[in-house]
Amino acid sequence: MTEAKKEGKNEGFEPNIVAFCCNWCSYAGADLAGVSRFQYPPNIRVIRVMCSGRVDPSFIMKALKNGADGVIVTGCHIGDCHYISGNEYTKERFERLHSIIIKQLGVNPKRVRLEWVSASEGKRFAEVITEFTNDIKKLGPFKR
Amino acid sequence: MEGAVLVIGGGIAGIQTSLDLTELGFKVYLVERTPSIGGRMAQLDKTFPTNDCSLCILAPKMVEVFRNPNIELMTYHEVKKITGKPGDFTVTVLKKPRYVDETKCKGCGDCAAKCPKIEAPNPFDMNLGKRKSIYIPFPQAVPPIYLIDPNMCLMLTKGVCGVCKKVCKADAIDYEQKPQDIEIKVGAVVVCTGFDMYGEELSSRWGYQYQNVVNALEYERILCASGPFEGHVLRPSDHEEPEIIAFVQCAGSRDLHENVPYCSSVCCMYTAKESIITKEHSENSKCFVFRHDIRAYGKNFYEFTQRAQEEYGVVYFQTKISTIEEDPDTNDLIIHYEDLKTGEFKDFRANLVVLATPLVPSNGSKELGEILGIELDNYNFYKEKSYFNKLTSSREGIYLCGFCQGPMDIPETVADASGVASQVATLLSPVKYTQVKEKIYEIPEKEVKYDDEPRIGVLVCHCGINIGKYVDVPRVVDYIKTLPNVVQCEANLYSCSSDSQERIKQVILEKNLNRFIVASCTPRTHEALFQETCQEAGLNKYLFEMVNIRDQCSWVHMTEKEAATEKAIDLLRMAVAKARLIKPQKEEKLKIEPSCFIIGGGISGMTAALNIAEQGFKAYLIEKEKKLGGNLNNLNILYPIQEDASIILKEMVEKVERNPNIEIILESKIKDIKGYIGNYDISLQDTNNEIKELKVGTIIVATGAQELKPQGLFQYDEKNKNVITQLELEQRLQNEDKSWLNEIKRVTFILCANARQKEGITYCSNVCCGASIKNIDILKELKNDLEIVALYRDLQMAKKEFEEYYRNRRKDAMFLRYDLDNLPQVNKAKEEQYKISVFDTNLQDTIEFETDLIVLATPMIPADNLKELAMMLKVPLDRTGFFLEAHVKLRPLDFATDGIFLCGCAQWPKNIQDSISQANGAAGRASRFLSAGEITTSGLVAEVNPDKCIGCGKCEDVCPYNAIELIDETKEFEDISIVIKKSSINSALCKGCGTCAATCPVGAIMVKHYDFDQIGAMINTYLLEKVKN
């Protein structure tokens, strides 16, 4: 999976984005975005997990391999994890994934992101997703 | 006797009390006068000292209350009358009209969206934000039911409009609702009415009348991402970002003129928090704190205030404020103050001022006190029956919890809630479990085998117009119908209504479905409801899946119907793919041994043992010394009640000894602890090396703390008989013979000796100031002409009685304030005569004097050998060596590992009153399990596939709950047998987070309901089978 380096014109490109949200903070933040009617692009498909610590790097790889143009993992802020320390492992694993696999495989690291969103950050959830979607749109389709 | 309890007030105190009470076997009526539970904690942005998002940790508890079948939630109700006696009270509660039928309202918000733009200040946002005349106080409100403000509503005031009634698809608006009296019968009452924060009540010198002066609660809303300014720090006057923000401490507290003589006790900490968060929000802002004493006496609190200064550059001034005035041209504020370090009078210009104003009993406390017939104290808090049991009111059967009894922070409130629940359980123990209902499912669960062909039913919700308007629901239904295994797919108006539940059951039974999916709102609030419905139809509740097409689809893509519809279809396709693979799960029941093992026979351990025993369970109380009592044995007089410690101790020991349910085990050591919640095997060894084995269900750690002996500091060593610690002074005072005092002319107390330092012991021990003042008083009484000097840094007198205790005694000694950078110098002048030189920061001068007795108030440090114990219990210690609780805010008495609890000074230095409260709380936490007699494990746990497991132990390392253990397994290969390690997960302890599964290098762990194949199927379906419409 080596990615072509060009960033072309991507008009009309609607990326496929997989988002993993932990149940306790970031999924709740996504709900609050809804309750507050903060609008964001409709490209993401959320997969709810109990804790961001559940997100196995293989899920991210699978998504990229099968046609996702971007993958975003969201969890509670460090220190806030409902399971005490799950997100610390997420972070560790994620950093490893970023530095080794993504770079070695030539995937643009911008396509995979980790963000912390709390249950009261509805606005932030919408902003993070908007920004991520726009970034992916700029990058263009992920050519495998 | 009634097996039900009335809890008044739905803040964190009431929430925790209610939850604990139901777990102890009681029905709860939770009465809250506002439209939602959540209280003050819901208004906070973050919580100190961890800066946890307040609502993130509170909201799950609010939802838990909402779903609990044994809590009758009575929001927007008020208590009007009470008659009867403990065990049998009759209470009249007034139900205020919401003008919205709560049985019909779905919380969709269509009404508020259409309500003509008449906007009123929203009290939840401290009136900084606006709401409509039909509203919910905040998005996460529980219950999520709207109400009409009768003073604002055009229909109710003028008889015109009626728009909400027209748009409400659920037909829930009822302009005719009238107030209604409801009578309930309860065995006990718990009052949790919380606090208000001063604003307008302050005298004008604090400047609250100016727009850009806010109190700290208002500032919490300003900081909050879901607050009126969406988390941008803005000034109310011009909505500009302030550059210079001044936080003014003790604005009206500890002030006889403002009529608030006590210290509100949490302000130093929240100010540090608010200043840190401010810096995080806008780096360019400059934060200044105008402080008095720093009173940060909880775990890691003092360090937190230091961090604000050192890491975030918040500047602290030690000052006395005279007035705050506005510059009318800029709306800036000018603070006129005295700098206590230099004695100069100065002015300071700030763009925004945040006042730490007094926290007072909530409005209406007095009236409620009259209704309930309970007394108030001098400060209008509810008065406790005795100092040592602050949870009981002056009237038997009525209990107190949280701030309504006196200033306290959230962990203390939560600990008290558990303590109250356990005391109620003792009072009402004969009627436990008489009024709670356990859900009985009439239709037996049908067997669903793994190779049964999936038969999936899908319900797609319109949610009024909330989904239907932005997502083409009929198209979604048509599409989903075509998917393999989908037997039935239909739409409806409100999936959560009770007729929909009947419909779901009917479909499941008629179509013989073995999976069910609802696509509607968020599983966080509604999954449990639908799961229950499935189970009622005989379908295992884990065969249900929920899809969120409202909060995360229709509501966030309101202008893109096409894309939103496509997204809804995708989300449903993914859910169908997962549903094909989900399996029924069993919730197992584990028996709990009805006994508790309490480690440590001090005041905390004895209190916990008594509480457990009085609830009717067996308590084993182990103490390493020859006698019970711990540190209390060494104390003389207890403050602020001025009672003899030995009398209190004797009473307590007698009670413990007399209780047939308590077995006291002295002079014994713990050899080994094995097992898990419900079934611990403990072996003990006494001085004769005899081994004793116990089997217990729960464990409470009450190992206490000890006083630091500051060898070498301030001339403290064996040779200098008259340089002693506080505890050594207590022992001298305990002695009949006080002749040693004859020779003494001048005593010097040095406070914070070896505490609150930059390195080494950085914390504040919280009790030394009070103890010193008490001893100063005693010495003065023993010898009137004794001169006493007290060298202090800040006086830690934060409890409601303490400020006054100090005020009444401050003339007994000369108080000189010193600085950490300028420690007092102590030199030996001659035998038992010392020369002290100290730089007094108030006078800005060095003072030298001689003294013949020095008393060092040194910090408490952890008891010896805790590491060993912690290893046996498999629970963590914190950086300072005290035990580390599960969550500093909301689980102060629990360990992360279920079944083991914590109280007293083992957790952190604290005074006797707090130790007793915590001990009752820990006993309450432990007895929830003992009362139930069994625990139900969740079906959503992780499981190891032993064939794949390589025994590397990585999973064991990452599990925060100690649920994973490597066990030896013997493998036979023809004639050799080898022992290999395999991971094993205890489903009683597993919480299903799945971190182990993601960590396992060989994929040997599966997480039920969130397994590789299930999540994989969702990913594949979304990406590989993508449909273009």
Ligand code: FES
């Ligand atoms: S629960 Fe949110 S990251 Fe662990």
